[in-house]
Amino acid sequence: MSNEHSTGRKPQDTDSLDARDSGYFTEESSIEAVTQRNKNAKDDRVRFAMDVITRKLHEAVLEIEPTPDEWLSAIQFLTQTGHLCDDWRQEFILLSDVLGVTMLVDAVNHRRPSGASENSVLGPFHVKGSPTMEMGANICQDGKGEPMLVHGRILDTRGQPIHGARIDVWQANEDGFYDVQQKGIQPEFNLRGNFNTAADGRFWFRGVKPKFYPIPDDGTVGSLLNVLGRHPYRPAHLHFIIEAEGFSTITTHIFDPHDPYINSDAVFGVKKTLLAEFKRIADPVRIKDEGFGEPFWDVEYDFVMAVI
Amino acid sequence: MSNEHSTGRKPQDTDSLDARDSGYFTEESSIEAVTQRNKNAKDDRVRFAMDVITRKLHEAVLEIEPTPDEWLSAIQFLTQTGHLCDDWRQEFILLSDVLGVTMLVDAVNHRRPSGASENSVLGPFHVKGSPTMEMGANICQDGKGEPMLVHGRILDTRGQPIHGARIDVWQANEDGFYDVQQKGIQPEFNLRGNFNTAADGRFWFRGVKPKFYPIPDDGTVGSLLNVLGRHPYRPAHLHFIIEAEGFSTITTHIFDPHDPYINSDAVFGVKKTLLAEFKRIADPVRIKDEGFGEPFWDVEYDFVMAVI
Numbered sequence: 306m307s308n309e310h311s312t313g314r315k316p317q318d319t320d321s322l323d324a325r326d327s328g329y330f331t332e333e334s335s336i337e338a339v340t341q342r343n344k345n346a347k348d349d350r351v352r353f354a355m356d357v358i359t360r361k362l363h364e365a366v367l368e369i370e371p372t373p374d375e376w377l378s379a380i381q382f383l384t385q386t387g388h389l390c391d392d393w394r395q396e397f398i399l400l401s402d403v404l405g406v407t408m409l410v411d412a413v414n415h416r417r418p419s420g421a422s423e424n425s426v427l428g429p430f431h432v433k434g435s436p437t438m439e440m441g442a443n444i445c446q447d448g449k450g451e452p453m454l455v456h457g458r459i460l461d462t463r464g465q466p467i468h469g470a471r472i473d474v475w476q477a478n479e480d481g482f483y484d485v486q487q488k489g490i491q492p493e494f495n496l497r498g499n500f501n502t503a504a505d506g507r508f509w510f511r512g513v514k515p516k517f518y519p520i521p522d523d524g525t526v527g528s529l530l531n532v533l534g535r536h537p538y539r540p541a542h543l544h545f546i547i548e549a550e551g552f553s554t555i556t557t558h559i560f561d562p563h564d565p566y567i568n569s570d571a572v573f574g575v576k577k578t579l580l581a582e583f584k585r586i587a588d589p590v591r592i593k594d595e596g597f598g599e600p601f602w603d604v605e606y607d608f609v610m611a612v613i
Numbered sequence: 614m615s616n617e618h619s620t621g622r623k624p625q626d627t628d629s630l631d632a633r634d635s636g637y638f639t640e641e642s643s644i645e646a647v648t649q650r651n652k653n654a655k656d657d658r659v660r661f662a663m664d665v666i667t668r669k670l671h672e673a674v675l676e677i678e679p680t681p682d683e684w685l686s687a688i689q690f691l692t693q694t695g696h697l698c699d700d701w702r703q704e705f706i707l708l709s710d711v712l713g714v715t716m717l718v719d720a721v722n723h724r725r726p727s728g729a730s731e732n733s734v735l736g737p738f739h740v741k742g743s744p745t746m747e748m749g750a751n752i753c754q755d756g757k758g759e760p761m762l763v764h765g766r767i768l769d770t771r772g773q774p775i776h777g778a779r780i781d782v783w784q785a786n787e788d789g790f791y792d793v794q795q796k797g798i799q800p801e802f803n804l805r806g807n808f809n810t811a812a813d814g815r816f817w818f819r820g821v822k823p824k825f826y827p828i829p830d831d832g833t834v835g836s837l838l839n840v841l842g843r844h845p846y847r848p849a850h851l852h853f854i855i856e857a858e859g860f861s862t863i864t865t866h867i868f869d870p871h872d873p874y875i876n877s878d879a880v881f882g883v884k885k886t887l888l889a890e891f892k893r894i895a896d897p898v899r900i901k902d903e904g905f906g907e908p909f910w911d912v913e914y915d916f917v918m919a920v921i
Contacts, residue, residue, distance in 0.1 A: 329876075329883050329884055329885045330713065330716050330720075330881045330882070330883060330884055331720075331884070332717065332720040332721065332724075335713050335716070335717045335720070335881075336713075338713060338881055339712060339713040339881065342841075342843055342877065342881075343841045343842070343843070344842075345841075345842030345843075346840060346841045346842050347839075347840050347841075347842055348840055350683075351840050351841065352841065353677070354677050354679070354683070355837075355841060357673050357676050357677050358673055358677075358712075359712055359713065361669040361670070361672055361673040362669070362712060362714055363713065363714070363717055364669055365665050365666055365669045366714060366717045366718055366721065367717070367721065368665045369661070369662050369665050369666075370721045370722070371662070371718055371721075372722060373718065373719070373722055375658075375662070376709075376714075376715075376718045380703070380705045380706055380709065383691065383694075383695065383705045384695055384698045384703070384705055385695075386691075386695060387691065387692055387693075387694060387695010387696055387698065387705075388695055388696070388698070390692045390695065390696070395688070395692070397688045397691045397692055397695075398688055401684075401688065404647060404666075404667055404670060405638065405643050405644075405646060405647040405667065405671065406670055406671070406674060406684075407684075408638050408643070409640065409643045409671055409674045409675070410674055410679055410681065410684045411681070412638075412639075412640040412643070413640065413674060413675065413678045413679075414678070414680060414681060416640075529663075531655075532654060532655050532656055532659050533650075533651045533653075533654045533655075533659065533660065533663060534651070534652075534653030534654050534655055535650055535651070535653075568637075569650065573638045573643075573646055573647065573650075574638070575637050575638060576637055576638055576639070577637045
């Protein structure tokens with residue numbers, strides 16, 4: 306090598322270039338550097354969403370200041386979460402659930418007038434094509450569990466009954482399992498049914514008292530809940546999808562307010578308007594009137610539908 | 614069913630419960646509902662990070678207001694990104710890269726005094742154990758490409774040379790491929806080398822002029838870049854890791870400022886202080902002096918190390 310290179314150019318000699326205009330990266334201009342790059346997006350909605358996501362991600366990095374090892378842990382967490390997903394399990398939805406994101410996305414999409422019934426999460430256990438039944442039918446096919454009578458009305462926001470509302474109900478059994486989780490143990494379509502309201506808007510059917518159950522906690526989401534000092538349980542509930550022509554479909558639960566996990570649903574599905582009351586009825590006259598042979602749980606709840 | 618249930622309790626009759634205290638979910642209190650739940654975390658750092666991540670995620674949802682289908686698209690994007698990851702490919706790191714997150718995490722971890730060389734991304738192609746060479750050696754083993762002389766000094770922030778600095782350099786070939794991407798085509802450790810500085814802090818070695826190349830763009834990140842109207846290219850660069858006892862290790866690149874992608878690096882690795890100059894030397898005397906048989910590229914760059 307010759308000696309011509311004895312005075313090396315220092316890296317900071319390139320000050321004439323402006324980092325903002327050039328898109329070169331600095332900690333201070335990082336959000337702008339990235340969002341400016343997205344300005345030719347083919348889809349305005351994607352551009353807008355990615356701009357917000359970029360800004361929030363960078364704000365999070367600036368606030369947390371993750372070490373390189375912590376960043377790598379986050380990468381590995383996401384990778385393992387992806388690897389757990391298959392046709393049967395969706396760990397990213399579970400992650401969205403336990404971070405309250407699923408409920409928030411639902412909330413911003415279903416802002417309803419005061420008094421209208423609120424939504425909760427759909428959950429992974431809804432099954433299309435469950436049987437349509439006559440009012441009063443028992444959706445429990447195997448006789449397991451404490452008997453329950455569920456009844457109420459489907460109303461509009463003026464308190465008028467809705468004729469021809471379709472009620473799709475499903476629930477876990479007394480052990481906290483849905484039929485699809487116990488194929489070969491529970492009958493097909495156990496604890497599921499569809500009902501159609503008459504002009505009085507009333508519905509009534511029989512089931513069994515539901516029980517709390519854990520979300521799948523043997524994956525990354527379970528590990529996260531564990532380190533966050535959180536349990537994986539959902540309080541006892543009944544699922545409903547209620548549809549009627551001209552009204553916003555309600556996808557929701559009703560909850561037992563006396564459940565031990567009612568204040569700490571792992572997926573934040575509980576809203577105070579969704580608390581029903583589960584009354585234990587031991588009065589022999591009522592037991593006889595309702596056609597039960599033993600004490601039963603009486604659950605009364607009216608759903609209020611908002612016009613579209 | 615008896616007629617005792619004629620006046621159903623309306624859901625909104627449970628006003629005595631306070632949503633904030635109970636942890637029940639509302640759109641307005643969603644961040645608090647989730648972060649309150651994390652207050653018993655076993656690890657303060659994880660709790661803090663998850664509180665920030667939760668807040669930023671909820672803020673993003675409130676600003677974007679994704680439809681249920683858009684939310685599901687995001688879930689599917691993350692799932693597919695996870696499925697693309699294996700021992701050889703890390704699509705989540707690539708996602709972090711193209712969103713500028715990797716560079717920002719590096720930036721917040723390596724704030725250095727003014728004048729000290731800045732970091733860039735490590736990238737996936739660093740290989741440990743590449744050969745240690747004498748100054749002046751040619752790291753190009755297969756003779757492919759336009760010859761290049763790289764030289765400069767390793768200095769401290771007072772401008773004093775650093776003795777015993779270890780320089781680990783690697784680069785792509787004239788087609789934009791690293792040796793590890795072309796096993797059986799390029800020799801092992803092609804375009805890689807380690808050098809140790811003497812008391813004068815100087816380094817010099819030979820290589821070939823690098824070329825721009827694309828990041829892997831056949832996965833979810835490539836699809837994202839496409840819809841964002843972005844190309845997948847990284848401008849031509851040389852990689853360096855420079856270590857010296859008592860100084861903060863520099864992991865960085867130097868870039869060719871005349872590269873067509875210098876203002877639009879897909880992973881935001883370019884900083885203005887990392888622009889070198891690639892001078893084409895056609896002067897027969899210089900060519901002879903440096904021992905080349907044809908015109909060559911002269912790249913001079915000084916690295917400035919900050920004390921730990």
